[in-house]
Amino acid sequence: QKEVEQDPGPLSVPEGxxxxxxxxxxxxxxxxxxxxxxxxxxxxxxxxxxYSSGNKEDGRFTAQVDKSSKYISLFIRxxxxxxxxxxxxxxxxxxxxxxxxxxxxxxxxxxx
Amino acid sequence: xSGVTQTPKHLITATGQRVTLRCSxxxxxxxxxxxxxxxxxxxxxxxxYYNGEERAKGNILERFxxxxxxxxxxxxxxxxxxxxxxxxxxxxxxxxxxxxxYTFGSGTRLTVV
Numbered sequence: 394q395k396e397v398e399q400d401p402g403p404l405s406v407p408e409g410x411x412x413x414x415x416x417x418x419x420x421x422x423x424x425x426x427x428x429x430x431x432x433x434x435x436x437x438x439x440x441x442x443x444y445s446s447g448n449k450e451d452g453r454f455t456a457q458v459d460k461s462s463k464y465i466s467l468f469i470r471x472x473x474x475x476x477x478x479x480x481x482x483x484x485x486x487x488x489x490x491x492x493x494x495x496x497x498x499x500x501x502x503x504x505x
Numbered sequence: 506x507s508g509v510t511q512t513p514k515h516l517i518t519a520t521g522q523r524v525t526l527r528c529s530x531x532x533x534x535x536x537x538x539x540x541x542x543x544x545x546x547x548x549x550x551x552x553x554y555y556n557g558e559e560r561a562k563g564n565i566l567e568r569f570x571x572x573x574x575x576x577x578x579x580x581x582x583x584x585x586x587x588x589x590x591x592x593x594x595x596x597x598x599x600x601x602x603x604x605x606x607y608t609f610g611s612g613t614r615l616t617v618v
Binding site for chain 1: 507509538540547548549550551553561563595597606607608609610611612
């Protein structure tokens with residue numbers, strides 16, 4: 394079982410829709426949770442990070458963590474064509490000594 | 506521009522050869538991380554340096570090595586290259602030794618033929 398599982402998609406939704414992106418993880422030692430966005434031929438860009446169960450909101454983005462289920466989500470409201478990208482979840486253990494463990498990413502397409 | 510500079514952007518080389526990838530971190534950042542991204546494996550952590558010293562090692566092959574210099578730039582050396590080493594190699598940087606979010610560069614695309 395991979396440490397971080399993420400549906401590769403593609404996920405195609407119409408402009409203005411609410412997007413839900415998800416990851417599951419297996420290691421209870423993971424304590425910090427991040428979402429990165431990666432455009433084609435670019436490096437990943439940090440969108441949000443959180444370390445506790447619950448919701449964290451930043452503009453149109455909401456990150457949700459459920460540690461009991463080992464499940465993390467990213468919601469995008471009022472999606473725009475410019476949101477079309479690959480979204481990667483990333484998780485870090487408490488000590489931070491092993492680098493980030495990334496999911497393989499979900500390719501999101503927002504149709505105008 | 507993220508502030509993390511990677512050179513070269515593209516590299517094509519033959520099997521068995523050796524290459525060096527270079528990374529300049531954002532101004533003020535002391536930690537440098539190297540990641541490999543391939544289609545089948547996704548982003549894999551290779552190694553971390555903090556202020557010139559190795560801090561953490563991930564799935565880095567023995568054929569690969571890295572170092573961070575006094576001016577904080579870092580180099581990733583890949584030797585005895587194989588076709589399977591073809592990938593995107595990303596450098597990232599952060600201020601602290603234990604960071605919860607990095608700033609990535611745009612990567613070096615390595616093609617081994």
